[in-house]
Amino acid sequence: AQSVTQLDSQVPVFEEAPVELRCNYSSSVSVYLFWYVQYPNQGLQLLLKYLSGSTLVKGINGFEAEFNKSQTSFHLRKPSVHISDTAEYFCAVSDRAGGSYIPTFGRGTSLIVHP
Amino acid sequence: KAGVTQTPRYLIKTRGQQVTLSCSPISGHRSVSWYQQTPGQGLQFLFEYFSETQRNKGNFPGRFSGRQFSNSRSEMNVSTLELGDSALYLCASSLAVQGHTDTQYFGPGTRLTVL
Numbered sequence: 423a424q425s426v427t428q429l430d431s432q433v434p435v436f437e438e439a440p441v442e443l444r445c446n447y448s449s450s451v452s453v454y455l456f457w458y459v460q461y462p463n464q465g466l467q468l469l470l471k472y473l474s475g476s477t478l479v480k481g482i483n484g485f486e487a488e489f490n491k492s493q494t495s496f497h498l499r500k501p502s503v504h505i506s507d508t509a510e511y512f513c514a515v516s517d518r519a520g521g522s523y524i525p526t527f528g529r530g531t532s533l534i535v536h537p
Numbered sequence: 538k539a540g541v542t543q544t545p546r547y548l549i550k551t552r553g554q555q556v557t558l559s560c561s562p563i564s565g566h567r568s569v570s571w572y573q574q575t576p577g578q579g580l581q582f583l584f585e586y587f588s589e590t591q592r593n594k595g596n597f598p599g600r601f602s603g604r605q606f607s608n609s610r611s612e613m614n615v616s617t618l619e620l621g622d623s624a625l626y627l628c629a630s631s632l633a634v635q636g637h638t639d640t641q642y643f644g645p646g647t648r649l650t651v652l
Binding site for chain 2: 458463464465466467468471512514523524525526527528529530
């Protein structure tokens with residue numbers, strides 16, 4: 423069974439500073455990887471996804487993530503955060519186990535941007 | 538295009554009752570997935586419907602069921618409610634012809650409280 427570990431439950435950072443949110447997964451087959459953002463009282467919004475090809479994936483709102491197969495990681499980065507980036511971030515993995523796609527989510531990382 | 542809508546947004550039930558939640562996907566989307574989000578267990582996949590057929594199913598008891606209509610609208614039903622069913626139930630739609638590689642668009646969720 424696949425699992426997703428988001429190593430930090432909370433990441434405080436000052437505005438305009440860079441940030442990295444870490445995500446590691448375990449899966450023995452080819453995977454699809456996703457990062458979602460959830461603002462208070464809202465559903466999830468896709469930031470970016472890795473399906474195949476280039477290991478550096480660029481997403482919306484200036485976020486990017488790098489797929490590292492040897493380290494089974496998919497860390498999310500942004501070079502300069504804004505107050506409005508304060509939200510919950512979820513890493514998810516999906517693989518074709520048994521012929522079906524069942525996504526597994528990490529427990530989430532709360533990004534708190536201070537002025 | 539209108540986004541994914543879920544009704545009702547808030548619901549309070551008592552133990553032993555049953556509840557039905559509704560999800561209207563984005564026009565043209567044929568896949569609808571349901572997720573349960575709780576502080577303790579995080580985000581967990583319930584099931585996915587595509588063209589009125591359940592295509593994928595998570596690890597939830599049979600009290601949780603769903604269906605999809607010909608217009609792609611979906612309902613989720615929980616029977617014999619337990620306190621632990623209190624959660625935010627999220628619905629997501631996508632074009633997804635196969636699997637979870639297509640972008641999923643999430644609704645705002647239904648907050649269910651079981652007393």
